[in-house]
Amino acid sequence: MYGDDLYEEIMRHPAAERIVTRAREQLDREAVTRREFREWLTPSVKAEFINGEIVLHSPVKRAHLIASKCLFQLLHTYVVDQQLGQVDFEKALIELGRNDFEPDICFWRAARTTEWNADTMIHPAPDLIVEVLSGSTEANDRGLKYESYLAFGVEEYWIVDPVRQILEQYIRQSDGDEDDATYQLVGKQRGTQSVSSVVLEGLEFPAETAFSEAKVLEWVRRLLDGGATR
Helix, strand or coil, X not given: CCHHHHHHHHHHCCCHHHHHHHHHHHHHHHHHHHHHHHHHCCCCCCEEEECCEEEECCCCCHHHXXXXXXXXXXXXXXXXHHCCEEXXXXXXXXXXXXXXECCCEEXXXXXXXXXXXXXXXXXXXXXXXXXXXXXXXXXXXXXXXXXXXXXXXXXXXXXEECCCCEXXXXXXXXXXXXXXCEEEEEEEEECCCEEECCCCCCCEEEHHHHHCHHXXXXXXXXXXXXXXXX
C-alpha cells in the first residue's frame, strides 16, 4: 500500500495526529543515525541502513560469489560494449526513501549518470537491480527490498538463486498511477532457458551462464567478436 491509500488510512484513524507526530520524531532520530552510518561506512564493510538500523552482512558462500561475479562480468561487458550507462557491483550505496541499500549489482542508464563524479557516494534508484540470494538476505530480497525497489521505480529486478540456479525476472508495470505499480514475474529461467532484459535492450543469454565462469567467458568472447549473445 503506497501514497494516497496509506495517507487516507492514517487520516481516518482517530489518533492520526499522534501517529504523524510519532512518525516524524522517529524519522528525525533516524536521520541522525543515518548520517553517522554514512560517515562510518568504509569500502571494506558490507552494510546497509534499513528502517533505522544498521545491518551488517557476513561473508557469502562460493555459489553466491560465483553467480555475482558471472552476472557482473556479463552485464558490465554488455553495457560498456553498447555504451548504455553504468554497472556497479556490491558497494554502490543507493538511497531509497528512509533506507540505504547496497544491492549485489545495479545498472543506471547513461543519461542518469551525467552529474556523477569521483566523489559520488550516494546513488539514486537504479534502472535494474540484481540480488543474489543467501540464507540471511532472502527474506529482505523478497520482502522489504522488493517493495522498496517497486515503490521507487526500479524498472527491472532479478532475484537469483545460486543453489537452485534459477533467475527470476520481474518487470515493473504501471498504468500511470504509481501507487498501483506492481512487479510482473516474466520468468523463472534455468539451464538453457533464455533471459531477455527489458531495460538492457538486446541483452539475451541462457540462464546457466549466470552460474558458470566458463560459460560467461564464452558468452563474453562471442559478444566481443560480434557474434550472437545467446
